[in-house]
Amino acid sequence: MILNPANDAVRRVRNFQLFKSSHELTVDDVRPARAYISQYWEKLQRYCPKDEDSLIGLPKPYLVPSYEVGTEFDYNEMYYWDSYFMVQGIMDEEHKELVLGMLENMLFMFKRYKIIPNASRTFLMGRSQPPLLTTFIWEVYDKYNMSIEWLQQCMPIAEQEYEIVWMGTKKPNARKVYRDLSRFYDINYQHNLAEAESGWDMTPRFNHKCLNYLPVDLNAMLFKYETDFARYYRLLGDRRQVSYWEVAAAARNKTMNELMWSELRDLYYDYNYEKEKRGNVSSLASYFPMWAGMVDDKRAKELVRSLRRFENRGGLATTDVQPLNQYVRGTIPTQWAYPNGWAPLHLIVIQGLRRYGYHDDARRIAMKWIRTNVDWFSRHGVFLEKYNVVQSDKPPVKGLYPTQTGFGWTNAVFERLCQEYIDGKS
Numbered sequence: 001m002i003l004n005p006a007n008d009a010v011r012r013v014r015n016f017q018l019f020k021s022s023h024e025l026t027v028d029d030v031r032p033a034r035a036y037i038s039q040y041w042e043k044l045q046r047y048c049p050k051d052e053d054s055l056i057g058l059p060k061p062y063l064v065p066s067y068e069v070g071t072e073f074d075y076n077e078m079y080y081w082d083s084y085f086m087v088q089g090i091m092d093e094e095h096k097e098l099v100l101g102m103l104e105n106m107l108f109m110f111k112r113y114k115i116i117p118n119a120s121r122t123f124l125m126g127r128s129q130p131p132l133l134t135t136f137i138w139e140v141y142d143k144y145n146m147s148i149e150w151l152q153q154c155m156p157i158a159e160q161e162y163e164i165v166w167m168g169t170k171k172p173n174a175r176k177v178y179r180d181l182s183r184f185y186d187i188n189y190q191h192n193l194a195e196a197e198s199g200w201d202m203t204p205r206f207n208h209k210c211l212n213y214l215p216v217d218l219n220a221m222l223f224k225y226e227t228d229f230a231r232y233y234r235l236l237g238d239r240r241q242v243s244y245w246e247v248a249a250a251a252r253n254k255t256m257n258e259l260m261w262s263e264l265r266d267l268y269y270d271y272n273y274e275k276e277k278r279g280n281v282s283s284l285a286s287y288f289p290m291w292a293g294m295v296d297d298k299r300a301k302e303l304v305r306s307l308r309r310f311e312n313r314g315g316l317a318t319t320d321v322q323p324l325n326q327y328v329r330g331t332i333p334t335q336w337a338y339p340n341g342w343a344p345l346h347l348i349v350i351q352g353l354r355r356y357g358y359h360d361d362a363r364r365i366a367m368k369w370i371r372t373n374v375d376w377f378s379r380h381g382v383f384l385e386k387y388n389v390v391q392s393d394k395p396p397v398k399g400l401y402p403t404q405t406g407f408g409w410t411n412a413v414f415e416r417l418c419q420e421y422i423d424g425k426s
Contacts, residue, residue, distance in 0.1 A: 025370060030418050033377045037411040041090065043067040044408055045098070046076055048120075056120040059108055060101025063087075066385070066406035077119040078105055080129035081199050082409055084136050085344045089412030091143050100144070103136055107157050115165050115173075118197065126187035127197040131166055131221050133158045134228035148235070155232045162225050166218075178273035179255050181214045182222060192332070199344075200336035202399060204319060205270050205281045208332065212274040216260055220288035223252050227293065253294045266302040267309075282309055282320040283337075284345045290352030300356040307349075307361065314372040314392030315341045316349060316365060335399025339390035341369070343413035350417070366417045373414045383410045 047061040055076055064075035065082045083106070087099045110116050116133065118124040137154045140146060167176045175182040186193035195201055195210040198218070206213045226249035233241035259271040260278060268286040269278040289295050290303055309320035317338040336342065346369045353362035372392045377383060379393075382405040388396045396403055 025367065025374070025422060027422055030370065030374055030422060033374050033383075034415060034418060036377065036381075037089065037383070037415050040406065040411060041095075044086075044406070046078070048076070054122045056109065056117075056122060058105040058120055060104050061098060062102045062105055062120075063098070063408060065408045066404045068405055077121045077124070078102070079119040080106065080116050081132055081344070082129075084132040085347065085409035086412045087136075088347065088409075089415035091139065091416075096144060099140065103140055103154075106133060106136070107154060110157055110161055114160075116161065126172070127185065127193060128165055129197060130199045130218065131161065131225065133161055134225045138228060138231070151232065151235070155229070158225070159229060162222070162229075166222055166225075178214060178271075179259070180251065181219050181255060181259070181271075181273075183212075183214055183273075184210055184218060200285075200318075202332050202334045203281075203283070203336035204334045205279060205283055205285065205336075207279070207281075209272070209274075212272050213279065214259065214271040214273055215285065216256070216268040216270055217285040217288040219252060219256055219260075220292040220294060223249050223256075223289075223294045224292040226252065249294070256289070256294075261299075266306045282306075284310060284316060284318055284349060287345075287349045287352050290356060291348045293355060295356075297356065300358075304353065304356075304358050304361060307365075311365065311368075312339070312341075312389045313368070314387060314389035315369040316346055317341055317389050318345060333397070333399045335386065335397055337397075339388050340386045340396045341372070341389035342386050343369075343410040347413045347416065363421055366421045370414060370417055370421065373410065383407050383414065385410060 041063070044063040044065070044067055045061055046064055048055055048057055049059060050057040058078060062078040063083065063086050064077065065079060065086075066075055083102050087095075087102060091099060105120070106116050109120065113125060115125065116128055118127050118129050134155070137151070137158060141151055165173050165175065166182050168174060169176050172187045173185065175185045177183055184194045184197040186197055189211065191206070191208055191210045191212075192202070195203065195206055195208075198206075198210065198215060202208075205215070226245045230242050230245035230249065233239075233245065256268070260268045262269055262278060265282065267282055268289060269280070269282070270285065271278055286306070287303060290300055295303065307316075310316045310318075318340055319337045321338055346365065350362045350366050353359070353365070368389075372387050372389060373383060375392065376387065384396065385404040385407040386396045388394045
């Protein structure tokens with residue numbers, strides 16, 4: 001892990017006082033960290049309008065996850081779900097052209113390849129990443145007051161992505177496999193590569209048999225697609241299409257509740273359709289249904305009560321227990337697990353809590369996460385892709401690759417939560 005990089009931001013924060021747990025963070029407390037983030041976006045911006053070897057040419061500039069001199073990771077490609085979370089920190093007028101351009105790049109890749117790949121590399125074309133296209137479209141539409149005509153250019157492409165990629169039944173998109181629910185997939189039909197499509201690479205959720213599981217988060221995101229399509233056709237006044245998508249969403253909700261909800265544990269679990277039984281790993285994937293708006297008030301209350309399984313001093317752990325194989329020699333490390341916490345999952349949970357009116361819980365978790373980020377920055381002058389939320393002064397558990405610094409989606413979620421919970425905008 002790279003500590004104390006020689007730059008002005010680090011020198012400014014070396015003497016920055018670490019915050020006691022009783023101290024309520026203020027705008028002044030987070031100002032140096034936010035200044036670092038503001039300057040960091042330029043390091044992440046790329047523009048490659050023509051194909052270059054394996055790098056796919058894209059019409060507009062975009063952001064990559066991280067950049068640091070002298071590391072083995074040299075990102076130049078645009079990633080699907082990273083991009084969605086990175087724009088959460090720059091959804092403003094200053095960055096409007098960049099935000100719109102990144103969405104345009106996603107639509108461009110789908111039109112060209114009939115998939116939004118894991119990232120803009122030809123060798124990553126065999127899989128995608130967690131589907132957030134309709135959410136991205138609607139957030140841009142609402143934030144920037146885009147026209148109906150603009151929406152009519154975007155949503156039909158998202159509808160094709162839903163049908164071709166996520167509801168495909170045979171190669172190269174054999175994802176819909178059991179009772180109209182979908183799985184993560186890779187064209188090479190390898191469990192670990194399918195797990196990479198989940199974005200949670202790697203995780204104990206699927207017991208290294210990802211192709212056999214119907215994931216909670218994926219199917220909640222597809223429910224969100226279906227309700228987003230209903231909203232779109234409602235806006236167009238097409239009642240038949242509204243009804244179609246509402247029925248599809250209701251059917252998915254019913255099946256997920258039947259297969260994935262545990263009355264004993266008050267959580268959703270990924271479903272192993274080969275064995276016809278739920279998995280046994282409790283994870284924050286269970287909160288995607290809240291984020292998607294597919295639970296009733298009773299179930300929302302039960303999910304909130306179950307947060308104690310994941311909540312720690314530094315925020316939310318990705319799973320509620322330490323996987324036994326995490327430190328076993330010869331096994332694949334599972335960085336998407338206890339004791340690590342990740343920015344995208346914190347944002348999903350916080351937004352789900354707010355959607356159902358649990359604003360105090362959302363604020364408590366947001367402030368824990370902000371403090372973990374700013375304390376690490378105060379000590380080391382960098383943001384990380386993930387944090388150890390159980391012992392937040394200790395490094396996170398490594399995965400298949402070393403912990404990355406920078407870091408695009410961490411920076412973005414931190415900035416977004418500072419806007420909402422420290423600037424007094426929420």
